[in-house]
Amino acid sequence: MNKNEFKGERIAIIILSLLLFLASLTQSIYSNGSYPEEKFYGFMALLLGWADIFGAGISWMANPFLFLCWVFLLSNTIRNAMVSGFLAVCFSLSFLLFSTIYKDEAGNKGPIVAREIGYWLWVSGCILSFIGSLNLFQKIKEQQKKRQA
Incomplete structure (x- = not known):
């Protein structure tokens, strides 16, 4: 496959996913119901989420896989991007399984x-990266079948 094939699509996936990720850093990701309400923002979760890696912080592992997905998309290794995007989605959604977190x-x-909105923006960025890489993978397979025919 040519390095420049689907370059526009790959860059678009990365930019849109990155924008969702960056937006999530500025927004509240969850609240703990205290009064006055304490909100926890994405930037702090990115910096400190690994500290609870054996609890709700396991969802933090989505970040390295999301970054890897972007790198693989840039380097045009779509199969690896698809796998790392899938893992990013799985880890990000794992946060829904927890009802408590270190405060x-x-x-x-x-x-x-x-x-809250920051969490859903982050999950959306992960899903976009996975679905985008899956779509590219399918396009490449179709193109290879046409070339063989």
């Missing part, structure tokens, strides 16, 4: 009352 450095846990 401070002392190790106190608090409830997750609501997933």
Whole structure:
């Protein structure tokens, strides 16, 4: 496959997914129901999410896989992009399985009352990367079949 094939599509997937990811960093990702309501923003989750890696923080693992997906799309290794995009989606959605999360450095846990717009923007970026790479993979397969015929 030519390095420049589907370059526009690959760049569009990366840019749109990156914009969703960056937007998620500025928004609240979840609230814990306290009064006055404490909101937790995407930027802090990106920096500190790994600290609860054996709990709700396992969803943080979506970030390295999302970054890998972008790198694989740039390097035109679509199959790898598809696999890493799928893993990013799985890990990001795993946050829905948890009802508590560490809320401070002392190790106190608090409830997750609501997933907010920042979380859904982040998940959308992961899904876009996966679906986009899956679509590219299918286009490449179709193109290869036409060349063989």
